Amino acid sequence: MEGSASGKFSGCSCLFMISFLMVCLGVRSELTTDFYNESCPNLLTIVRKAVKSAIKTETRMAASLVRLHFHDCFVNGCDGSVLLDGSDGEKSALPNLNSVRGFDVVDTIKSSVESACPGVVSCADILAIAARDSVLLSGGNTWKVFLGRRDGLVANQTGANNGLPFPTDSLDTITQKFANVGLNQTDVVSLSGAHTIGLARCTTFSSRLFNFSGTGAADSTMDTEMVSDLQTLCPQSGDGNTTTSLDQNSTDLFDNHYFKNLLVGKGLLSSDQILFTGDAAASTTKSLVQNYSSDSGLFFSDFTNSMIKMGNISPKTGSDGEIRTNCRVINS
Numbered sequence: 001m002e003g004s005a006s007g008k009f010s011g012c013s014c015l016f017m018i019s020f021l022m023v024c025l026g027v028r029s030e031l032t033t034d035f036y037n038e039s040c041p042n043l044l045t046i047v048r049k050a051v052k053s054a055i056k057t058e059t060r061m062a063a064s065l066v067r068l069h070f071h072d073c074f075v076n077g078c079d080g081s082v083l084l085d086g087s088d089g090e091k092s093a094l095p096n097l098n099s100v101r102g103f104d105v106v107d108t109i110k111s112s113v114e115s116a117c118p119g120v121v122s123c124a125d126i127l128a129i130a131a132r133d134s135v136l137l138s139g140g141n142t143w144k145v146f147l148g149r150r151d152g153l154v155a156n157q158t159g160a161n162n163g164l165p166f167p168t169d170s171l172d173t174i175t176q177k178f179a180n181v182g183l184n185q186t187d188v189v190s191l192s193g194a195h196t197i198g199l200a201r202c203t204t205f206s207s208r209l210f211n212f213s214g215t216g217a218a219d220s221t222m223d224t225e226m227v228s229d230l231q232t233l234c235p236q237s238g239d240g241n242t243t244t245s246l247d248q249n250s251t252d253l254f255d256n257h258y259f260k261n262l263l264v265g266k267g268l269l270s271s272d273q274i275l276f277t278g279d280a281a282a283s284t285t286k287s288l289v290q291n292y293s294s295d296s297g298l299f300f301s302d303f304t305n306s307m308i309k310m311g312n313i314s315p316k317t318g319s320d321g322e323i324r325t326n327c328r329v330i331n332s
Contacts, residue, residue, distance in 0.1 A: 031146035031315060035125075040117035047126060050109040051133040054102075059252045062134035063198025064102035069131035070191070070310065071100055072124065074181055075159045077314025079152030080123035083327040086155060093160030098241075099201070103328070106130070110327050123327035124149035128311050135307075138197050140254030141300040146311060150321035153330050167204045167269040171280040174271060181313050183306070189275055189288045190302040191310065195246040195268075196258035202233065203240030205269050210236055221277045223265040244268070259293035 036043045054061045072082040075090055082090045083106060090096055091103075106126060113121045125147045136142040163181070165174045178188050208219035209231050218227045226248065233244055246268050250257035258272075267273030275281055276289045292299040322331055 030317070031148045031312060033144040033146055035147040036117075036121060039120045040113070042116055043113060043121055044129065046112050046116060047109055047129045048133050050105070050112055051130050052137055054105045054108070055134065055137055060199055061102060061105060062138045062252075062254075063194070063246075064100075065105065065127075065130045065134040066194050067198070068100060068102050068106070069127045070194070071096060071160070071164060072127055073310050073313045074163050074177075076152050076154070076156050077181075077316065078124050078128065078149055078311055079314075079316050079321060080127060080149075080324065080327060081152045081155045082160075083123055083127075084155040084330070085328045088157050089155035090157055090160040091155075093157045093164070095160060095164040095166060099204075106327055114325065119323055119325065121323065122149050122151045122321075123324050124151055124315070126327070131307070135194075135254055135303075138252060138254040141304055143304045143308060146308060148315070148317055150316040150318075151324040151327075151330075152316060152321050165271060167200075167271045168207065169271055171274045171278070171285065175284075181310075183310060183313075185284055186288065186302060187306040187309060189285050189292070190299065190306040192272060192275060193256070193258055193292065193299055193303055195272060196250065196256070197252055197254050198246050199243040199251075200246050200268055201240060202230075202238060202242045202244070205230070206234050206236075206240060208270055209234060219270070219273075221265055221273055222267075226266055246272070256292050256296040256299045259289050259299065262289050263293055 051062075051065065054065075068082060069078070071090070072078055072080060075081060082096070082100065083103065085091070091100065106123065109126050109130060110123060113126065125145075128145050128147065128149070132143060132145050163177060165177050169177070175185055175188055178184065183191075208222055209227060210218065212219040218231070230244065233242060234240070245251040247258045248261055248266050248268065258267075261267055262273060262276040265273065265277070267276070275285045281289075292302075325331055
């Protein structure tokens with residue numbers, strides 16, 4: 001009996017220990033705001049300093065770093081896959097080609113982080129912190145970034161081509177692409193508000209300026225004076241690479257002016273203006289645009305929640321993936 005009891009007790013103990021370890025591993029695999037407190041205590045200071053220097057050199061870089069995090073998370077989850085070099089990588093996908101930028105800045109940040117804490121901090125986490133700092137340093141709000149992501153081993157060009165929103169997508173298509181990664185229409189509108197900073201190339205909106213949808217005229221939902229100015233800036237004979245502000249009259253300040261523009265037909269991209277104009281918006285996104293345009297606090301709050309939510313799209317944690325030494329290539 002003693003032997004049976006002992007065996008029974010040992011079996012229970014083992015099951016208890018296994019369950020306990022699984023719980024511990026589960027907790028450890030979740031993203032936390034203090035993930036690097038012991039392993040890389042100066043991480044946030046290092047990243048902030050580098051982002052501040054980059055924005056001082058080129059103000060537009062703030063928007064570029066936010067966009068990098070966005071385009072990373074929408075493909076394979078937030079795993080740094082957008083940073084991988086290669087002709088079949090995400091950098092060469094249509095939404096990213098000659099468009100997504102800031103890779104050199106990420107390289108600089110990674111180098112500084114590796115000097116302080118070699119082999120500890122993922123490139124995916126650097127993107128998340130840099131995006132937050134870019135918003136803050138542009139006049140926006142701040143938040144505690146959840147960390148603990150690991151870097152993916154493969155890029156996904158097809159996923160980028162199919163999953164990332166295009167400037168010409170319909171509202172239904174954009175909403176579906178967000179839903180595919182677990183984001184809702186509030187996230188669509190609030191995250192679109194990131195266009196309050198940054199520039200866009202003529203090629204991304206020129207279809208609105210001439211013979212829009214075969215009408216022989218410009219997009220009627222765009223402010224006429226703005227159309228005239230943009231037709232001069234982006235002639236049909238141009239190469240399409242000239243840039244202009246996404247948020248007219250408030251280029252570099254992270255605020256709610258972007259939404260004020262939509263109310264008067266001054267959204268630059270079609271995917272911006274359709275959040276307010278059109279039948280699809282009337283019963284979905286229009287009211288939120290109006291609310292954000294009159295309440296910057298609400299916009300900042302929802303934007304923060306959406307950024308945290310987006311940053312939690314399918315992160316690789318635990319033993320999944322790796323901590324890349326060089327953000328452009330997987331470890332050899």
